[in-house]
Structures are given as C-alpha cells and as structure tokens.
C-alpha cells in the first residue's frame with residue numbers, strides 16, 4: 001500500500017506519516033523543502049520521539065520524498081498509483097497544491113478504476129471539502145462528474161501537539177503522546193482506509209468543532225496572551241495563573257456552546273478541558289508561542305477558533321467576554337517574524353481594530369462582537385499589568 005502525504009513538516013512526519021507507516025503503508029512525502037526531501041531520500045527512515053511521562057522512540061521506515069517544485073511529473077505519477085492521499089501543509093497552501101492533485105487524479109483515471117480518498121489534515125472546518133473545491137477549479141465539467149464518483153474528500157479532525165523541532169538531525173521529530181484522528185466516514189469512496197489510530201464517524205462536525213474550539217481556542221489564547229506578556233513558550237504562558245484563568249474561562253464559554261449544540265456530557269467535557277490544559281503544561285515539550293500564534297489573520301477567520309465560537313455564543317444571547325479578550329490579544333499580535341502579523345498591524349494602523357475585524361473576520365462595524373472586543377482591549381491592558389512576567 002502506498003500513501004502520498006503532502007507536507008513533511010511537524011505534523012506530517014510526526015503524526016500522519018508515522019501512523020500511516022505503522023499501519024503498513026509505504027509513505028511518499030511531497031514537500032518543497034529541499035533539505036527535508038534530500039534527507040528523507042537519503043535515509044529512507046526517521047525517528048519519532050514521544051515525549052510524555054515516559055519517553056518512547058519509534059523508527060519510521062519505508063518512507064521517501066518528492067520535491068514538488070522540481071519533480072511535478074513524479075508527483076503526478078505517484079498520486080496516480082497511490083492508495084491514500086493526505087495533506088498537512090497549512091490551510092493557506094491547499095490552493096497551491098490543488099492543480100498538482102487534479103493532474104494526478106486525471107492520470108489515475110486513465111490508468112485505473114480504483115477509488116481514492118484525499119484527506120486534508122489541517123486545523124480548520126471542512127479542510128478536505130475546501131481542497132476538493134480548489135481541485136475542481138482545475139478540471140472540466142465532464143471530469144468533475146467522474147471525479148465525484150471515484151474520489152472522496154472526507155473532512156477530518158487531527159489532534160497531536162507537534163512543536164517546532166530543534167534536533168541536529170533534520171528528520172527527528174518529538175511529539176506529545178496524545179493523538180486523535182477522526183474522519184468523516186460518510187464521504188469515503190471504496191473501502192475504509194486501514195490506518196491505526198484513525199477513527200471514521202458518521203457525523204464529524206461535533207468532533208471537529210470540539211477539537212478546534214477547545215484545543216485550538218485554548219492554545220491560541222494562551223499564545224496571544226503569552227506573547228503580549230513576554231513569555232516565549234506555551235508552558236511558560238499557561239503556568240501563569242492569570243493567563244490560565246482566562247483560558248479556562250474562555251474554554252468554559254466554548255464548552256457551553258458545544259454542550260448546547262451537540263449534547264456533550266458536561267462532566268466529560270470539563271475533563272476534556274482539564275486534559276487539554278495539562279497537555280499545554282507538558283514539561284517535556286517546548287512549544288514556541290510564535291508557532292501557536294502563527295498566521296493571526298487565518299486564526300481571526302469567521303469560522304476559526306476565536307471568532308467562530310464567539311459569534312455563535314452571541315447569537316444565543318451569551319456574552320463571551322474571555323473569547324473577546326482572546327480576540328483582542330490576537331489583534332495585538334505584532335511579531336515581526338510573522339508575515340500575517342505584520343499585515344494585520346498595517347491593516348489596524350490604516351482602518352482601526354474594527355476595520356481589521358471587518359476585513360478578516362467578516363464582521364460589520366456595528367456587530368456586537370466588535371463592540372465586545374473593543375471593550376476587552378481595555379481589559380487586556382489590565383491583564384498585561386497583572387500577569388506574572390510583569391509583576392515579578
């Protein structure tokens with residue numbers, strides 16, 4: 001069995017590629033990073049280190065790579081004979097790989113009738129559906145019909161914290177021991193892929209929203225408040241009782257939404273939140289706040305981890321003050337090493353906070369959430385004055 005994994009980065013190697021290889025797939029990584037591609041082809045294996053209470057090392061074998069910048073034909077031919085295609089490249093990159101996938105699927109149709117599933121493992125709502133839309137921009141109406149019968153684009157939720165790596169060996173990747181991979185089983189074409197650790201469900205939305213609006217909401221607020229308070233890592237930030245309290249309250253807000261919408265058991269959900277905060281505190285992982293805070297414009301998107309739940313709560317007549325504080329902190333994110341942060345600050349300088357929320361979060365100036373965020377900006381100043389890094 002052959003799996004094609006777009007993205008040989010942190011989650012690509014540390015989680016998706018590792019599970020695929022452990023399930024008996026030969027894994028072909030597609031990436032544009034010359035160093036990674038060369039190293040994978042030279043070594044044909046890499047090490048995954050699970051760092052929890054216990055440390056466990058796994059050698060991931062039968063892997064190789066193709067550089068999609070220089071070897072397009074090879075990528076197309078490999079997709080044509082693959083048994084599964086997955087991606088972990090970042091939501092903004094999905095449109096950039098769509099033409100290559102379309103070409104690969106076109107070639108496949110000329111060679112075999114076997115169905116194929118393409119699963120985008122990105123932190124977003126309906127990532128595979130979005131990838132399908134982009135792929136369909138590169139095919140004819142007639143091809144679309146055949147593609148729809150033959151190729152599945154099941155959406156997925158993936159959860160495993162994989163920080164930026166700092167080993168001498170460019171392929172070794174340290175990951176947390178926790179992981180979850182849930183796929184929309186109703187959109188799979190042909191047989192369900194046999195992947196260890198992957199669960200197929202009939203209704204993905206509750207799982208996807210639970211993950212994005214708990215793990216990623218909490219993570220983002222920790223990162224933006226942590227950055228504002230001068231912390232470097234997620235652990236340092238969440239260990240500040242002031243920040244932890246706000247994160248806990250924000251997750252109480254998203255929790256009330258999720259319990260209401262999907263009927264999750266309140267006690268089980270409270271335990272889920274506790275577990276997640278414990279994951280942020282993992283002493284064996286050093287996760288930079290700037291990794292978790294990356295791409296603030298994407299993270300301020302209308303359905304993303306901050307604005308998505310905040311808008312839904314307001315529609316229910318609730319006032320998500322802590323989410324709004326998180327949004328205010330995201331808007332204050334001015335890290336110069338992040339291209340989106342720089343653009344966000346330029347937009348704010350030109351149009352104000354409300355202008356930026358209209359442009360990036362799809363809000364209108366008179367919307368309640370905009371007012372709430374403006375109010376919470378004042379509270380942000382108090383937080384900065386009270387957090388431990390400033391009081392010590």
Ligand SMILES: NC(=O)c1ccc[n+]([C@@H]2O[C@H](COP(=O)([O-])OP(=O)(O)OC[C@H]3O[C@@H](n4cnc5c(N)ncnc54)[C@H](O)[C@@H]3O)[C@@H](O)[C@H]2O)c1
Nearest residue numbers: 007008009010011031032033088089090091122123161162
């Ligand atoms: N790291 C995590 O903890 C984690 C967990 C769950 C989900 N995710 C999601 O997985 C995705 C990737 O995150 P990551 O942390 O692994 O990022 P990363 O930057 O470590 O990896 C992304 C990889 O994609 C490659 N890439 C970029 N453009 C490409 C292109 N045009 N074609 C092929 N490859 C290309 C990069 O070179 C890089 O190796 C994101 O959507 C992220 O939200 C990450």
Ligand SMILES: O=P(O)(O)OC[C@@H](O)[C@@H](O)[C@H](O)[C@H](O)CO
Nearest residue numbers: 123158159160161162216219292
């Ligand atoms: O990958 P992003 O930029 O959407 O979000 C940053 C982190 O919150 C994210 O990568 C988490 O580590 C991951 O989603 C945990 O499952």
